[in-house]
Amino acid sequence: MTEGQKRGPTSADKVLGVLSLFTAENPVWSPERTARRQRVSLATSYRYFNTLVASGMLEKLNRNQYVLGPAIVELDRKVRAADPVLKLAQPVMERLLRRLREPAAILLCRYYRQKVMCIHQETNRSGEPVSSYERGALRPMFRGATSKVILAHLPPRTIVNLWRDHRRDIVANGMGPGFEDFKANLRTLRREPVNVSSSEVDEGRTGIAAPIFDASGRVNGSLSIVLLSSPASTRVVERLSIAVQAAAREIERSRGNAAGQD
Amino acid sequence: MTEGQKRGPTSADKVLGVLSLFTAENPVWSPERTARRQRVSLATSYRYFNTLVASGMLEKLNRNQYVLGPAIVELDRKVRAADPVLKLAQPVMERLLRRLREPAAILLCRYYRQKVMCIHQETNRSGEPVSSYERGALRPMFRGATSKVILAHLPPRTIVNLWRDHRRDIVANGMGPGFEDFKANLRTLRREPVNVSSSEVDEGRTGIAAPIFDASGRVNGSLSIVLLSSPASTRVVERLSIAVQAAAREIERSRGNAAGQD
DNA sequence: ACGAAATTCTCACATAGTGAGAATTAGGTG
DNA sequence: CACCTAATTCTCACTATGTGAGAATTTCGT
Numbered sequence: 001m002t003e004g005q006k007r008g009p010t011s012a013d014k015v016l017g018v019l020s021l022f023t024a025e026n027p028v029w030s031p032e033r034t035a036r037r038q039r040v041s042l043a044t045s046y047r048y049f050n051t052l053v054a055s056g057m058l059e060k061l062n063r064n065q066y067v068l069g070p071a072i073v074e075l076d077r078k079v080r081a082a083d084p085v086l087k088l089a090q091p092v093m094e095r096l097l098r099r100l101r102e103p104a105a106i107l108l109c110r111y112y113r114q115k116v117m118c119i120h121q122e123t124n125r126s127g128e129p130v131s132s133y134e135r136g137a138l139r140p141m142f143r144g145a146t147s148k149v150i151l152a153h154l155p156p157r158t159i160v161n162l163w164r165d166h167r168r169d170i171v172a173n174g175m176g177p178g179f180e181d182f183k184a185n186l187r188t189l190r191r192e193p194v195n196v197s198s199s200e201v202d203e204g205r206t207g208i209a210a211p212i213f214d215a216s217g218r219v220n221g222s223l224s225i226v227l228l229s230s231p232a233s234t235r236v237v238e239r240l241s242i243a244v245q246a247a248a249r250e251i252e253r254s255r256g257n258a259a260g261q262d
Numbered sequence: 263m264t265e266g267q268k269r270g271p272t273s274a275d276k277v278l279g280v281l282s283l284f285t286a287e288n289p290v291w292s293p294e295r296t297a298r299r300q301r302v303s304l305a306t307s308y309r310y311f312n313t314l315v316a317s318g319m320l321e322k323l324n325r326n327q328y329v330l331g332p333a334i335v336e337l338d339r340k341v342r343a344a345d346p347v348l349k350l351a352q353p354v355m356e357r358l359l360r361r362l363r364e365p366a367a368i369l370l371c372r373y374y375r376q377k378v379m380c381i382h383q384e385t386n387r388s389g390e391p392v393s394s395y396e397r398g399a400l401r402p403m404f405r406g407a408t409s410k411v412i413l414a415h416l417p418p419r420t421i422v423n424l425w426r427d428h429r430r431d432i433v434a435n436g437m438g439p440g441f442e443d444f445k446a447n448l449r450t451l452r453r454e455p456v457n458v459s460s461s462e463v464d465e466g467r468t469g470i471a472a473p474i475f476d477a478s479g480r481v482n483g484s485l486s487i488v489l490l491s492s493p494a495s496t497r498v499v500e501r502l503s504i505a506v507q508a509a510a511r512e513i514e515r516s517r518g519n520a521a522g523q524d
Numbered sequence: 525a526c527g528a529a530a531t532t533c534t535c536a537c538a539t540a541g542t543g544a545g546a547a548t549t550a551g552g553t554g
Numbered sequence: 555c556a557c558c559t560a561a562t563t564c565t566c567a568c569t570a571t572g573t574g575a576g577a578a579t580t581t582c583g584t
Contacts, residue, residue: 010313043532044574050532063530073381075330075338076337078398082330112332136337293562308562308563
């Protein structure tokens with residue numbers, strides 16, 4: 001475990017790194033600003049932009065303005081088409097949703113880079129925002145039913161890494177103060193077939209989540225019901241808990257696979 | 263116009279090139295197969311895969327199996343969030359759809375790489391496939407209302423390039439046989455505020471499409487209604503034509519922008 | 525058509541990407 | 555649980571190629 005030689009980022013790393021500068025708040029970048037940010041020359045920055053534009057990952061909007069490009073849209077379609085879990089889950093999610101009377105959303109989520117990402121959302125509230133937790137959106141790992149139910153079943157390696165990197169956050173969410181406490185909390189979570197959490201992510205929302213496992217028993221993600229209105233009666237929660245569980249089982253039954261490292 | 267020196271693909275080009283190997287039919291690739299395909303050594307191919315996995319663009323599924331990764335999902339969300347046309351169009355599309363009684367889909371499309379790409383689809387047929395023309399899907403440039411209405415308004419440069427690269431296809435779709443004929447056909451298309459085409463893409467479907475222009479008068483894309491059932495009465499088509507036009511205008515009114523080169 | 529800013533080009537240099545093969549790791553199997 | 559094979563990483567020498575500085579050129583708004 002003695003530090004291996006640190007290898008500098010490769011050229012392609014830096015090119016791909018450009019993409020991660022683009023965010024919802026900052027969707028437009030210029031080669032100049034990027035050059036400064038990445039500590040490369042302006043010429044090099046232009047070279048990066050050109051290869052990214054050539055591949056369609058970026059698109060030139062105007063003179064000095066580049067945005068994320070259409071190749072990404074095309075690629076995401078392929079991701080959807082190739083995702084076996086999504087393919088199996090979607091009809092199950094639709095059916096589950098159709099049984100609900102209250103305004104709600106059904107979420108399919110997965111672990112990604114120490115966070116949880118939404119893969120698919122079905123909602124019965126057409127038009128307006130039920131949950132901003134839509135495909136591609138990330139949520140914290142330690143709050144909300146959707147996340148916690150995944151967290152609880154992550155492999156030990158990953159748990160250790162999470163503790164190493166997010167100790168403060170874990171403690172702040174009442175899963176501390178020590179590593180042993182954290183593990184004990186996860187053990188407790190694992191005992192319950194579903195997790196129910198209220199107002200942990202969005203005020204007033206209640207999440208009811210069940211884990212989805214792959215053929216070899218690893219957590220593949222989670223399926224959850226998000227209720228718009230604050231906690232209904234206990235009986236309703238119980239009914240819905242059984243429903244998500246059943247749906248998760250149904251998805252598992254047709255055994256797909258997907259990955260998830262840290 | 264004497265050939266400039268051909269510059270070989272840069273390293274990053276080749277790394278990004280790996281992504282384009284992944285398709286719906288062939289969603290899983292190994293470093294080995296990729297190495298042969300790209301004419302690089304196995305070691306280099308592994309290096310490519312590693313940088314792509316590190317960035318999340320690829321994901322290791324199993325031993326020798328890599329698939330497109332979650333970073334793409336995350337990026338597409340940012341693309342959606344940053345797309346001003348989409349943001350404006352979506353509510354308009356929903357409203358338009360709500361007025362239709364017949365099973366239908368509303369499509370928002372754009373030009374991309376000598377093809378037309380779907381940006382968003384709204385449908386009133388929940389569950390089952392109304393149109394496989396969903397976000398990220400590509401369609402031929404010379405068939406279907408959705409495409410033709412964009413084609414008609416592309417800038418001259420692009421038209422020339424299309425003729426150069428797809429003469430055969432253009433002629434096969436009855437827009438030939440010469441370049442002058444092609445241009446004449448486009449002129450005719452431009453005269454009509456909407457285009458109506460039946461069974462050109464999918465058997466039995468009818469598309470009614472209107473172009474969307476940006477602030478400086480360039481085609482930004484198209485808005486179209488796709489009817490599931492074969493051609494209704496002329497009166498219905500006329501009513502819908504007026505509706506798409508109105509919707510397209512409405513989108514334009516709140517002036518967004520987007521790009522589109524060849 | 526003009527002028528300023530954006531973008532590409534040139535070129536010499538050294539970094540860093542490359543291939544061949546050895547070394548190591550990982551996963552399935554008996 | 556240890557083996558065996560295939561997958562993956564590592565080493566290293568070499569040279570291709572990515573890089574920065576600045577000049578040349580193009581682009582676009584006015």
